[in-house]
Amino acid sequence: NAGVTQTPKFQVLKTGQSMTLQCAQDMNHEYMSWYRQDPGMGLRLIHYSVGAGITDQGEVPNGYNVSRSTTEDFPLRLLSAAPSQTSVYFCASRLTGESGSNQPQHFGDGTRLSIL
Amino acid sequence: QKEVEQDPGPLSVPEGAIVSLNCTYSNSAFQYFMWYRQYSRKGPELLMYTYSSGNKEDGRFTAQVDKSSKYISLFIRDSQPSDSATYLCAMRGNNAGNMLTFGGGTRLMVKP
Numbered sequence: 037n038a039g040v041t042q043t044p045k046f047q048v049l050k051t052g053q054s055m056t057l058q059c060a061q062d063m064n065h066e067y068m069s070w071y072r073q074d075p076g077m078g079l080r081l082i083h084y085s086v087g088a089g090i091t092d093q094g095e096v097p098n099g100y101n102v103s104r105s106t107t108e109d110f111p112l113r114l115l116s117a118a119p120s121q122t123s124v125y126f127c128a129s130r131l132t133g134e135s136g137s138n139q140p141q142h143f144g145d146g147t148r149l150s151i152l
Numbered sequence: 153q154k155e156v157e158q159d160p161g162p163l164s165v166p167e168g169a170i171v172s173l174n175c176t177y178s179n180s181a182f183q184y185f186m187w188y189r190q191y192s193r194k195g196p197e198l199l200m201y202t203y204s205s206g207n208k209e210d211g212r213f214t215a216q217v218d219k220s221s222k223y224i225s226l227f228i229r230d231s232q233p234s235d236s237a238t239y240l241c242a243m244r245g246n247n248a249g250n251m252l253t254f255g256g257g258t259r260l261m262v263k264p
Contacts, residue, residue, distance in 0.1 A: 040195070076160055078240060078254030079196070094251060126195055140186075141252070143195030 038062050042127050042144035049117045049151050057112040057147050059127030066132040068110040069094070069141070070102065072123040079126060085110055086132055117151045124148050155179050158241055158255030167264050171228040175241035175255045178222065182243040182253070185217050187226045190238045190257065199239075200226065231262045 043058045061068065069084035071094075081094030085104040099121060101113040110129075114121060128141040158175045165171055173187075184203055188196035200215040202208045202224075208215045214227040224243070228235055241255040 076256045078156070078158070078256045079242075079252075080254070081251050084251070128195075140198035140201065143197070145193070145195045 040127055040129055040142050040144035042125075042147050044147060045145070046148045047150070049114075049149065051117060051119060051151060053117050055114055055117065057114075057125055057127075057149070059110045059112065059144060060108050061110075061127075061129040061142070062108065063129065063142065064107060065129035065142070066107065068104070068127065068129045070100070070110070070112045071126045071128065072096065072121075073126060073146070074123050082112065082125075114149075119151045122149060122151045153178065154256075155253050156241060156243065156255040159258055160256055162259040162261055164261045164263060165231055167231060167233060167262055169231050169262070171231050171235070171260060171262075173226040173228075173239050173241075173258050173260070175224050175243075176222055177224075177243060177253075179243075179245070179253070180219075180222070181245035183246065184244050185215070185224050186242040186252070187213075187215055188240040188242060188254075190240060192237075196240055228260075231260075233262050233264050236260060236262050 040061045066087045070082040071079040073079045080096050083102040085091045091102050125147045127144045130141045131139045156177045187200040189199050190196040202215045205217045205219045212229045216225040238257040238259045240257045242252045244252050
């Protein structure tokens with residue numbers, strides 16, 4: 037059972053470049069989300085999805101796009117990378133519904149992204 | 153002011169000590185309170201989950217929630233070097249998407 041898998045683990049980009057951070061889960065979780073973690077800031081929600089075809093914005097959505105075509109995958113796209121997007125990005129998933137609201141979120145091990 | 157405040161540490165204690173980690177918050181709508189442990193270069197993993205006020209114990213870990221003071225705590229008894237990690241508090245209300253709000257994390261070091 038792989039859980040939540042994020043790729044790549046590390047990436048360096050130049051300002052203005054675009055890229056996609058991949059996230060896949062094999063637990064049949066409906067709820068998936070993307071966070072960024074910056075020193076002293078904790079984790080901040082970027083976007084989330086409650087199921088295939090449904091996405092919504094979190095606390096810090098600007099500069100990022102998401103889509104959810106399958107239950108398993110939830111990619112995060114940086115359209116035009118900026119130095120302010122240098123961060124560690126975490127994908128998480130959990131069950132939804134009555135049982136899901138009390139279920140823990142399972143996190144991947146993160147993608148460390150540097151924008152030069 | 154952040155919604156959730158957490159002392160960043162680092163907090164250094166000797167092995168076997170009792171550790172107290174704390175968070176304060178400002179949003180009275182928060183009802184669900186969690187503590188996550190995060191090892192270096194890993195994702196957070198859930199340690200404790202508490203609904204509303206009260207205490208919850210799980211092995212060496214005890215979580216306390218005082219909603220009247222907007223204050224939550226995590227106690228670790230008989231701390232071990234393997235407890236060395238960053239501890240994040242997180243909380244949410246019954247908001248759309250059940251979004252979590254995280255504290256900044258406290259780095260704990262337990263010395264043998």
